[in-house]
Amino acid sequence: MPSKFIMAPLALAALLCASDAALAQEQAVKIGVTGPLSGANAFAGKDNENGVRLAVEELNAQKIKVAGKTLRFELQSEDDAGDPKQGVTVAQKLVDGGIKFVLGPYNSGVAIPASRVYNDAGALMSTVGTNPKITQSGYKGVFRIVASDSQVGGAMANYAARELKLKNVGVIDDRTAFGTGIATEFKRQAQAAGMKVAGHEFTNDKASDFAAILTALRAKKVDAIFFGGYAPQAAPMVRQMKALGLNVPLLGGDTLCSPEMAKLGGAAVGENVRCAQAGAIIAKQPAGPAFLAKYKERFKREPDVYAPSFYDQTMFIAAAMKAANSLDPAAVGQQLRSSSHQGVVGSYGYDDKGNLKKTAVTVYTFKNGALAPLASY
Structure with a gap:
């Protein structure tokens, strides 16, 4: 009888050690999302978030390795309400929390002032904001993932x-x-x-x-x-x-x-x-129908305008991390600019200003x- 009670804590200790070893081989990567989750355009903000969420779930299932560690992506979504002032506050919150990769903002009026916060913190911002001014700042961490105005x-x-x-x-x-x-x-x-x-x-x-x-x-x-x-x-x-x-x-x-x-x-x-x-007509793209089906199964609704673009860019960022074998935003950003990615809604490749080199409308x-x-x- 005594040995039974002695072995139990030993087995538990071994299990904990194994668990610690597994965690030591993992690397958490926080992905920030900023968009209007309240107000008249909340439907768009939630759609964008869903696109990133679907990508994050798939990436975690793939167990991508960078620098010998398996990446574990974690999503943090914040409501900027489509308001420039709140967008800057959200941007500061995300970078203060150590987040270096941000999808959003949705609104050009939010993206323009928020881009400076992300730039100063060395973070990458991937936005669907279409105003040309967004990529005229010279910030190397800014990417416009759709066509401009x-x-x-x-x-x-x-x-x-x-x-x-x-x-x-x-x-x-x-x-x-x-x-x-x-x-x-x-x-x-x-x-x-x-x-x-x-x-x-x-x-x-x-x-x-x-x-x-x-x-x-x-x-x-x-x-x-x-x-x-x-x-x-x-x-x-x-x-x-x-x-x-x-x-x-x-x-x-x-x-x-x-x-x-x-x-x-x-x-x-x-x-x-x-x-x-x-973007091209998603239903006519090779991977388009599969994405539409996955999105509907996961969220019980059809995607809105930009969920596919946010999904694609999240996947491109992960591919850039793997190719660069680094989580450093500067290295990942350079990889984004020097390579291309075939997404569900089209092909992604960026010029020096962070604009898509080619995009259909x-x-x-x-x-x-x-x-x-x-x-x-």
């Missing part, structure tokens, strides 16, 4: 001129860094394509009544309106256009290419809405409440 706005301007053959357009922007940036690019390239911009009106990203500015554009007999802003404003805008008898297309960027647009706009959202989104409309691709550029 100049690319998306230009694609929509080309589509409007060539396919819709528009002559007289109106422009509205919500005065955010994103809205102003993409509206400015559309306006510039629309004029270069021979279109007249009859009026440029302004609103904000909290507005819900657009009657006055829509009436002003109706008086100018515009044959389309381009809106630089987000789905929570675009959906009521298109409903009010119909109510005012302004039966012309509503054009926009990637933020209108969201299931939320159809959800909020209802029957008013159909083929009258045209939006341009960075796809124009979509809505049919029966779902996105339907029209053309890729």
